[in-house]
Amino acid sequence: MSAAPEPGIAPPPPFRNEPPLELRRAPVRAGLAAALEQLDRRLPIEVPLLLGGDRAGADRAELHSTDPGEPDRLVARAPIATVADVRDAVAAAAQAGRTWSRVDAGLCAGILRSAAAWMRQHRLELAALALRECAKPWPEADADVCEAIDFLEYYARGAVALSEPRHLHQVPGERNEMRYVARGVCAVISPWNFPIAIATGMTAAALATGNAVVLKPAEQSPGCAAMIAQALAAGGLPDGVLSVLPGAGEVGAALVRDPGVQTIAFTGSQQVGLDIVAAAAQLAPGQTHIKRVVAELGGKNCVIVAADADLDEAVPAIVASAFVYAGQKCSAAARVLAHEAIADALLARLAGAVSVLAVGQAADLATQVPPLIEAAAQDRLRSSGEQAEREGRVVAVAGPVPDRGWFAAPTLVADLPAGSELLSRELFGPLLTVERVPSVEHACDLIDALPFALTGGLFARDPGTVRYVRDHTPVGNLYVNRTITGAIVGRQPFGGNRLSGNGTKAGGPDYLLQFVEPRVLTENTMRHGLAI
Amino acid sequence: MENGADPADPLEREIARTGRELAAAFPPPLRNPVRSADARAMELAAGDAELKAALFRFVDVAPACRSLDDLARHLTGFLDEVQDAPGPVAAARRIGGSRAGRAALGAAAAGGVRHMAHRFIVGETLEDASGTLKRLWEHGAACTVDLLGEATVTSDEADAYAARCDQTLAGLARIASRWPGRDVLERDSLGPLPRANVSVKVSALTPLLRPDAPERGREDAVRRLRPLLVRAKELGAHVHIDMESLDSREAVLGVVLELLSEPDFRDGPSAGLVVQAYLRDSGQMLEQVLEFARSGARTPPLCVRLVKGAYWDHELVLARQHGWSAPVYEDKAECDRNFEALTRRLLDARPAVRVAVASHNLRSVAHAIAYNRAAGGEDRDLELQVLRGLGDELQEALARHGHRVRTYCPIGNLVAGMAYLVRRLLENTSNDSFLHARASGVALDELLAAP
Structure with a gap:
């Protein structure tokens, strides 16, 4: 027997995909209607504007998400972030990120995996929300939740592996080391069609690698985004590391232009994606990074x-x-x-x-x-x-x-x-x-x-x-x-080429590299003619 | 011994005796001194996973090929992926290198696939098959006819399948009326047994079957099956509803129980369904079926065909891909024990049901016969079923000993029959299969030992 692992950073079991509900079994199907009824009683969901560690938004204009199959049914109500909120959120993220980026990768992974566990416990509730807010039928909604759990589990493990210094060529009298460190504030702009999975995936990838995140969810699915934030908070994510700014295109545009944002992870339409690439290439006053864009766009x-x-x-x-x-x-x-x-x-x-x-x-x-x-x-x-x-x-x-x-x-x-x-x-x-x-x-x-x-x-x-x-x-x-x-996740790393995206592969072995920057340390170990 | 069966136990002794008696009645194995090319190919394939994959992929695509050249190109394409190819495979690859060679190879391969198919498929149409069906009857084997077809993905295809079933019921009733009397095949202690017997697939009766939502497909299939039951009742024919993969089980069971509960069908036609013993929850399903059979007081009683199940690989792969626990037994002995337990449960449930035990495993068959006798049952109250092409020898032995045996006879063309053919080949080359064990010379006592 080896020594008992230290609490909190025990190595996780090997990754395995979250099994979808076995809906071909009648008893499994039988639980769905009750979950939906339970959710319906909670509607509309009041989505907070998470700004740093605070819940803001009392005096903002509101956006509403509704059931696409029953447009009179209000699903969620969210305050719309202002340009000032964007600025404040990025500043707060930069602040929180300084601490978060130094947290041990194993601990970060533990938090993400705890968030995954929370989602597992709330599976039907999450699926029911995706069903109501985005009209995802049960099998699709369930798959969306499973994929979100997979992203959390997969990136958690990947980030731990990435935190190990890379092997470099070594010669006597010199020590070479390459490490990957967080890039800085990551803006996540997520779509409504996988309202839980994609928002969780891009957010988890950034968080796992030590970046603070400002998430701007699609205006059609703020309720799902609120539950993702809830899962991460329940998993133990420190206050301020994740901000959530509901809103439409203007909020995203302001976020992309903010000089404090270093990485932009976007999934959505080709036009918006190309606008983001163009905007990110404009140097704003105070900007110290070349912004990197991760873009997953459309297809034919x-x-x-x-x-x-x-x-x-x-x-x-x-x-x-x-x-x-x-x-x-x-x-x-x-x-x-x-x-x-x-x-x-x-x-x-x-x-x-x-x-x-x-x-x-x-x-x-x-x-x-x-x-x-x-x-x-x-x-x-x-x-x-x-x-x-x-x-x-x-x-x-x-x-x-x-x-x-x-x-x-x-x-x-x-x-x-x-x-x-x-x-x-x-x-x-x-x-x-x-x-x-x-x-x-x-x-x-x-x-x-x-x-x-x-x-x-x-x-x-x-x-x-x-x-x-x-x-x-x-x-x-x-x-x-x-x-x-x-x-x-892990089986079909996903993403397109040409104008469908910049070749990043969500759920693949090298996706996390988009969210880190490499740093090399070379140390002269010769002292008084002695190689130490 | 895992299930605690004692060889000195009277039932075990009777099973061994019956098994040996049947084995002795198998026809001599080498009636054809020249083994056919496809049989040799199957032997080669059983020992080599890559070659087996190549051969299966070829058999699967063969009917979709448009020319001998096309056939040969596919064959060499598949064989190219086999590492360390045995001699005949390397030879085939070389021949496939030239156009003339491809034509020759294509012709040989097409012949092989046709030969293989004819072993399992009795004819393209009922008319083609009628001679074989009559000969089977005369040799002491009844039949159930299964209509092979392409998958049903449209309503037109479902209608066409229902029409074929209707024609087959009528045609088979007509053909069978001219067969000579065979008391053992047409009467048990509960009364007469129809000569015309058709096996029907619910998945072919509707394009709407979905595992997550069985109701819609069920309603659509009921709509098409009802007239077939009416027709079978008029003709005095038997309709047996086949079971397929677990994805459709709930719908299939629903279709059968719903229709047979209708007042119009309380006194016919003769009908049946299938229980698959490889499913871990098959015991529960059987209890549900028995409860239905007891509560309804239908005449004639429901016939339950007990099979091991033909979708084992499919079920296991699907479960592994989704991270679900396997719905099937993964251990052959466990599955065999369940088969025997369900056999006993079924035989004990008579006369609420008629029992058909469908297996090529000599031990399972001997167990059913021996248990039936030990329980005081008559041989004629146990039907034994085999598949055409796989159970021919067992069929002959059973008939010789006066058992009622029914042979499952698929009818259809090669394109439509390919899925069926591949399942049969899988069964024939599986290292776990009784047939394979027997062919490779495992001792009879071992084959007859309690699982």
Whole structure:
């Protein structure tokens, strides 16, 4: 037996993914409705503006999040941060970060893992909140919570490993050491589509590596952000290390421009991402760092179906990739490139499969396609649908679609002309296009011509085809013979290339490097002719 | 001995005696002096995981290939991934290097896959299969016909499958009416047994099955199964609802129990369902089924087919990927013991149910026969089932000894049958399988020992 580990910094067990709820078992499903009822009684959630260690916000303007499926239902109320709040929060974070960055990595990891444990205890409550605030159906909401737990556990371990000095070349009389240290204040600007997982992931990565964080959650999901802050506080995160500033784009813009911010972790739309990259490149008075941007942007994700594909597997996987969570995932399938030998059969079967999709409220387990996040998204998809009718052929539409709520009917479109902008613009909704291609090589050329490179899919059984597509498509995550959504921490490090992102891989072994700066110490150990 | 079974125990003695008697009645193994190429390939594959993977992937894609060249290209593509290839594999790779060689290799491989498929699939259509089904009957084996098909992902496909089932029920009833009388196959102590027997898959009757939400798929499947039960009742045929992976079990059980509770079906048709003994909670499911069978007082009684289960790899992989505890026994002996426990439970539950024990494990089959006799049951009140192509020898031995045996006979084309074929090949090459153990020369006493 080895000596008992010191309390608080016992090495954690090896990482394993948090198991999703086994919803195929009736007793597991039976607990869901009660969790939702319990949450509903607590609504609306009063979201605090966390500024340094204080709860502020009494006299600010408010923003409201509502249930996308039942827009009259108020889910959360949050004070909108002002420009002064942003300045104060960054200053407070810089202050708190000086202490936090010196805390032992093992202790930081312990805090993150305690936060993960808190989330495990509040799993159904968290999932219910994601369901209400962002219309995530139960399996998706549960996966969102699991992913958040995974990020906390994975980055906690990764940061401990990263805190060990790196091995360098050594010669007599000289000691060389490279360490990674926190960069400084990290601004986290998170999206609503994975309201718990992505906000937690970016925040956890920054915290684990010793950075203080100012989190600006999406204005559609402040309630989820409040619960993340609650989890971290319960895990023992010292006051002031995390600030939470609810608000819309102006708050994020002010945060990005603040001279005290050193790292910006952003997941969201391409336009906002590029604006952030541009703003971060502007040197503000008082700024002492070159800001680093971690950007996870959109995609126009294609699935190639080769002539030897098993359509029995391809059809359900494509439908799930395109329509689960109403297509509101950056990884979702948007275009199918079908080899002409199987294109007709595939289109017919896809049409049949799309037309029986169940559109409905997120709380209903039978629902496959929930409402979109907001009215503007509904309008956008409606006009895209009309455009598809004008330019191509609408092959299938699922229905009926509820009148109330921001629903959009799942739509399958074929025969669009090659130049149609529906084939290049990210729609972020339940519209899937199918194109006929003469060869896999041609399909790869079409993908290579896109400015996006996030996810891609391939259905093929010839190992040569798999190798060819791997070598000829630039996507960050290529999935073969499966769905193209649902990346899992530690198993599918996730992120895109080209204009889909700057190549960082969330949930991967080198993600934490974005949040640290390397420092090298070289010491002369020769004294009086003696190498010590 | 793990379960405390004593070889001197009278039941154990009877199991050993029955097992040896059946083994002696197996047809001689080498009727074909020239072993077919696919049989040799399966033997090679059973000993080499990489080669097995390559072969399975090839069999899986074969029907989707568009030419002999395409076939050969796939085959060599898969074989290229095998390290330390045995001689015949290296030869195949070399041949695949030229166009003419590929054509030859493709033709040989296509022949191999066809040969393999014909072993397990009795015909493309019922008409093709009718000769084989009649011969089986004449040799003392009844059948249940299973319609292979592509996965159902649309409502049209579900309708088409239901229509095929309907035609098959009618066609089989017509064909079977011309078969000669075989008392052992058409009557037990509870009454007559239908000659026409069709196994139906709920997953093919609806595109809406989802593990997280069984109700919607269940309603849709009920809608299509109801007319089939009406038709079976008119024809005096039997409908057996197959069980598939755990993902659909709740829906499948729901469909069967709901429909058979309807007043129209209180007095027919003859119907049945399946319990999979590899599931850790199969005992609970069986109790639920028995409670239903006792409360409903249907005539004829529900037939329960006890199987080990054909989705073992699938269940285990799915559970591992999700971090769930495995729903299936991972230890073969544990699974075999459960199979025997459920066999006894079922046999004791008669006459509320009819019992069909479906296994190729000689020990499991001998146990069922011996326990039935020890419990005072008649042989004709125990049905034994085998799969076409895997249990042919056991079928012959059972028939020779006057047991009622029913052979599961898939019908369909090669494309549609591929998923079925791959499952059967998995079973045939699994190191845990009884068939593999027997083929590799494990002593009979060992095979018949209590698990």
